[in-house]
Amino acid sequence: MSEEIKPRILKINVLRFDPNDKNDFPHIETFEVEEADGMTLYIALNEIREHNDNSLMFDFVCRAGICGSCSMLVDGRPTLACRTLTSKLGESITLAPLPLFKLIKDLSIYSGEWMRGLNERLETWIHDKEEELNFDKLEERMEPELADEIYELDRCVECGCCVAGCGTIQMKPDFVGAVGLNKIARYHLDPRDKRDDEEYYELIGNEDGVFGCMTLLGCEDVCPKDLPLQSKIAYLRRMMIKTALKN
Numbered sequence: 210m211s212e213e214i215k216p217r218i219l220k221i222n223v224l225r226f227d228p229n230d231k232n233d234f235p236h237i238e239t240f241e242v243e244e245a246d247g248m249t250l251y252i253a254l255n256e257i258r259e260h261n262d263n264s265l266m267f268d269f270v271c272r273a274g275i276c277g278s279c280s281m282l283v284d285g286r287p288t289l290a291c292r293t294l295t296s297k298l299g300e301s302i303t304l305a306p307l308p309l310f311k312l313i314k315d316l317s318i319y320s321g322e323w324m325r326g327l328n329e330r331l332e333t334w335i336h337d338k339e340e341e342l343n344f345d346k347l348e349e350r351m352e353p354e355l356a357d358e359i360y361e362l363d364r365c366v367e368c369g370c371c372v373a374g375c376g377t378i379q380m381k382p383d384f385v386g387a388v389g390l391n392k393i394a395r396y397h398l399d400p401r402d403k404r405d406d407e408e409y410y411e412l413i414g415n416e417d418g419v420f421g422c423m424t425l426l427g428c429e430d431v432c433p434k435d436l437p438l439q440s441k442i443a444y445l446r447r448m449m450i451k452t453a454l455k456n
Contacts, residue, residue, distance in 0.1 A: 250290035267316035277368030287370035371428035387428035
């Protein structure tokens with residue numbers, strides 16, 4: 210008879226810090242968790258909070274890779290905890306909050322302020338030049354291939370992983386990042402949006418927009434939804450150059 214394989218004992222090293230506590234300081238705290246079949250980092254963190262320390266803070270909502278709330282650094286790589294199997298990692302795992310965003314506590318960050326500011330800056334909504342919208346009017350027919358392309362870009366969950374993995378934004382804080390450029394590409398493709406190329410050029414045709422990207426591919430490498438970010442950035446660059454030459 211073959212010996213029963215004992216489950217691994219994982220060492221979860223968590224960077225902990227409460228910026229609202231004047232007496233606290235950034236430090237690593239290690240927890241041991243017995244690995245189970247199909248365990249994700251989300252499950253492991255809940256095990257820690259239930260059995261070891263209920264003050265540990267991290268974010269989650271959907272637990273299915275849709276909300277983007279549980280984004281964090283896993284062994285230095287931005288990813289989603291709910292989509293990360295512990296079986297794909299070593300026995301010692303180091304977790305830290307995503308950089309660049311406001312820290313709430315431990316692994317919990319506030320990305321909403323950054324994302325809201327980005328959406329307002331890039332005006333990420335359908336623009337119709339008609340003074341009054343006719344809600345009884347049927348939308349124009351859209352080819353299925355175009356609808357699929359738009360839907361592909363709409364799968365972005367604003368988790369912030371591409372922002373945390375972007376080398377450009379480390380040097381240019383006003384850079385819109387791949388998440389912003391992805392949004393612009395999405396609305397530029399959408400025939401319901403009535404803005405012309407010149408209006409899009411005003412939004413991102415500069416060093417803080419599409420021409421600031423150094424094409425390091427970090428965003429696409431870490432995107433948990435495997436979005437074609439670099440191909441859309443290339444698409445926008447061609448469109449922006451064509452617009453600039455026209456002017």
